[in-house]
Amino acid sequence: METAVDGKDGLAKMKSSPGIKLVISDVNMPNMDGLTMVEKIRGELVNTTVNIIMLTTESSPAMKERGKAAGVKGWIVKPFKGDAVLETFRKLAS
């Protein structure tokens, strides 16, 4: 498992670790926000296969639509709950 402190760091980790299968990211981060990072992963890195789930306090439909358009696969509004969600993460990562 790799961790990143913000979107810029996350993008750098994606560049250096092409084998990553699942990204779980917040939206509100310094330096580069989560959705901009997703747009760059799909665009600049041309990585259309990694599963990306947003784990965020944002719940607005407009934000979700932007995520969907950027190539986000799922959305969880904090606080996080449920073992079922963890099981889904495992499946997406395998």
Added chain:
Amino acid sequence: MMTSDINQNRPVSKVLVLDDSPAHADAIKRFCDEHNLVGLKVRKNRLLSVLRSNIDLGAILFSESYGGSLEESAEIAVKISTVRPELPIIIRRESSPTLDGLPEGMRRVLCAAYLAGDMAPLRKVIDEYIFSLEYPNALVRGILEITESILSSLFKDVSITWDTPCIVRDRIIFGEVFSLIPLESAWCRGYMMMQAEEQPILELLDRHEMCDAPADFRDLNSLLGEITNLIWGSFKNRYLGDADALARNQVQVPLLVNHKQKYISFGTANPQLCFVYHLTNEQSGHTVKLHQRFIFNLSWSPEDFSEVRQDIGAVVEAGELDLF
């Protein structure tokens, strides 16, 4: 503490009553009750130590004869102002509702005078200095709901209670650590602070085994940051207004922090809306206090207050994974 018949649907403000006159005690108490003030009394020999503590206050009600002689009262008033310069001090006088005839040093630290038979000047000061900002009841209730929900989700086996929200003029920081986050909407702009004492939170983290190793200050920073982020997110989702109006407003002011004096200023004399939460472990009885303050220093338009009501179907239920 003197409390009764206070309107529980409005924030209160604590005022320190430094008035030993039995003849006027009932009138002052009645005034406090009618104006959502919680009157606090303190023994004279503990006055300065209490003022140096973390007690949140909105004002001080002082009497001309509190110190015995006028000179002694003047000395006390000046000392109070030195320790708590943000607090308005209103003096009850025996014969004149003005500051005329008082020693110069005392006049500089007082903001108004009143007679026991005419509380109008006192009411004017309370309205001007304490209740100068109107906080919609829905906002105050909403903040409590959001914060209680977040704290309950993070800490199991802990009961969450809170003090009646109060209006505070002090700028004193509670505890050793606080978080600060901007609040931005079309109708209000300012900051939220979460303040805490370090040791009780570290003990709470250890008791709940929330860290792999004994908790240290970085874990506390992380926890307080997450609490702040969750509350901010819910606040933003519920109370965010017109995005275009918000985008046009780029004004900012510097914030000033004096670590030595445990003092923070937001560049405004506006009072702050303060909440205090008590997290109590039901088995051990250990309690952790969290202070939450709202400072709307950049803009405040309660007449434009609105809540976002979204269709149930359009909003992801918090905590569940929504797959696209």
